[in-house]
Amino acid sequence: MRFEGRTALVTGGGTGIGAAVARRLSADGATVAVLGRRREPLEAVAAATGGIAIAADAADTGAVRAALADIRARAGPVDILIANAGGHGMGPTVSMDDRTWAESARANLDTAFVCARECLPDLIERGGTIVIVSSIAGLAAAPEAAGYVTMKHACIGLGKSLARDYGRKGVRTNIVCPGWVTSEMADEEMATLVGQAGAALGVTSVEEAYALVTKHVPIGRPATPEEVANVICFLASAEAAMVNGAVLTVDGGASIVDLPTIAFAD
Template sequence: MENKVALITGAARGIGLATSQLLLSRDWRVAMIDRDGDALDAAIGTDKGAKAFYCDVSDPDDVSEMAVAVTEAFGRIDAVVNNAGVADFGPIGETDFARWRRVMKTNLDGVFLVSQATLPALKESRGALVNIASISGLRASTLRVAYGTSKAGVIQLTRQQAAELGEFGIRANCICPGPVRTKLAMAVHSQDIIDAYHDAIPLNRYGTETEIAECIAFLCSDQASYVTGQVLAADGGFEATGVGLPALRR
């Protein structure tokens, strides 16, 4: 049987890179997509199962060309992991329309565009969509009016995809990572924030990129063949606890 092919956006670093490496280790072939060409070139290494494709997922023309190139290069697409995203936080009163659109066009428009462009290939393979949202799409937080709203949109888009595409054998699911120790997170999380998350998360720690990748790999696999329309919070129990005051732990 021909090895399955995954298309992963935001693959140059973080969760996208970890997922690429995990699937490659399981004999998938991987189309690694990113708009940062230098970082993607450095990430892809020498694995012959991976190919780099430079693409801005917020640009419809870029996405259309990328989807054609991936299909021509690999002959099929079995799973699409919509992981590309930007984090741009700020108070509601200081979030102008430019910031709003900068977040939405990558985090939400990009998921829509890549999913739509790869739909013909996914119909052929009866494949899987895995969209990466965030715990911020499930619970509100300060400074995330654009980011949190974009991720809530990804969750609903996933459900729409599952409802409409199931008749073609396409599964659509969503992962909502909690705090993960990525370079992106560490760039915006002060020590006070890190300590506060530690207190609020039942497992008392950040997740790792590989732990999120394992969840993604499962949803891409045949082991999840009857799973669609689901939202999985991979967050150490953060979303389940609601108000979890440290003083009430014991």
């Protein structure tokens, strides 16, 4: 019960990593508010965790302020922010229109920035913590994902800036960079891979696509949402009291692979 008496806000909390984080925080005693765009999955998570479901845009200042007012009225000030919302921004630069670029900035970077800014008064008062969910796409460039790659890199910069500016005010900020995770969003990407190149690659199912994209990952498989949630919740806990500004990969070792030597492994 390491989060007993604590209140947490998890953005993108209806599915995948966000939902897993909400379940783990709740199991460890926290009151959890899950915020996202789709009400139905949020309400399912809230019902399972005894938490609060808020359907809102995490990049909209007015909506976040209203959400925080609701959370404070029902559960008290926010102690923990998990900035997990993200997505969008796929495609190469030459064909990416302004709308796609702006959607990527809003979904990945603006959500983290707005929620951090609006939660900071509570977090400073309570000695709270922030965990920003970036991606290993924030450490290296995935192909034809200019918006997503750029914004996930920027999320790391935001996290470091928050850690630098607010560490002495008692607020720790850390960044988690997952690799492939079995989730609704990744399932859609695997289905796209099967549809676009499945025949050429000999891949006919989502499961085979996951196996292909993790072929050179040292652990040899994607993570589960729960495995990523365990790391996030560790960083949010008092057990990580001296961890501030860290960038922690949860990728099975994918980011340590030396690409020029992959041919020798095949």
